[in-house]
Amino acid sequence: MIKIILLAAFAVIGAVYMASELGALRQPKGADPARPRLAESDGAVTLQADADGHFRVDATIGGRRVPMLVDTGATVVALSFEQGEALGLVSGGDRFDARVTTANGGVRAKRVVLRDVRIGSVKVLDVPAVVLTRGAMNENLLGMSFLGRLRRVETARDRLTLER
Template sequence: MLRTFAMLAGVTACAAVLAPRLLEGMDKPAVSAARLTDDGDDASNTQSTVTLRASRNNHYFTEAVLNGLSVPFMVDTGASTIALSYEEGRRLGVIRPGDRWDVQMRTANGIARGKRVTLDSVRVGGIVVRNVSATVSEEGALSGNLLGMSFLSQLGRFEIRNGLLVMEQ
């Protein structure tokens, strides 16, 4: 299990190193969100859909609300968890000076360290996922944030087709 986690952390770290390059030429996110409800009063029958349009460089960008604060993201299906920069982790209050870096990640630039955290909630449009695992990178290791599979895998479905990423809860 530790070996699998280390491999997934390595994939996340590689994506983290590449993210700044991918963010060049980023368009403003094109987001469409629809909240559909049936006629019943039961809140569990509520369905939310968010559609993102690919940027010029064929990546998907969005704003998410983490623990009540807005955070910019690049969606990365190759990242095993949400990956946050050190600065974002500090702003969100999920790390503090002196915290122990408990994850080692192999990246294109060498070994990076990170800290595993749990986010109370992650909201994209009308989609809300609670208790989501994330990794905060050590200072200087990541300049952007990646919305990875720890969020995406908890959706009812997500699909990429014809330049659109459709997420549905």
């Protein structure tokens, strides 16, 4: 019985090791697996899905890096309160008089217009967005107020191509 348990333990350890090695093979040398991968060509940007199948990207808003989750189900770009505060879009005394519906239910938000949003070489000006109340959301969403202004948004397997 002990031999079977040891054999099973070695099999599990071997499987975990092989999975980590295969994952390392898919990442370019020196790449940070936590950072989204982005490739550019001919005025288009192609994003690689993360391990969960989501497309995450570091956008640039007003010259500042903002981590975002691409969400075609979001009507507008949606920012957390903390991100909106860091970008100078909101402060603690602002009125959050818009009502938006999220996957977690209805929340209050403040409407804003982002001067520019850039993903690599793809740039859109004057993007409508909302900043949600403190604690309403952890991730920033790259919604249709940005995506809908692109010439092409195309998904193929684990890749998403954005073209202006």
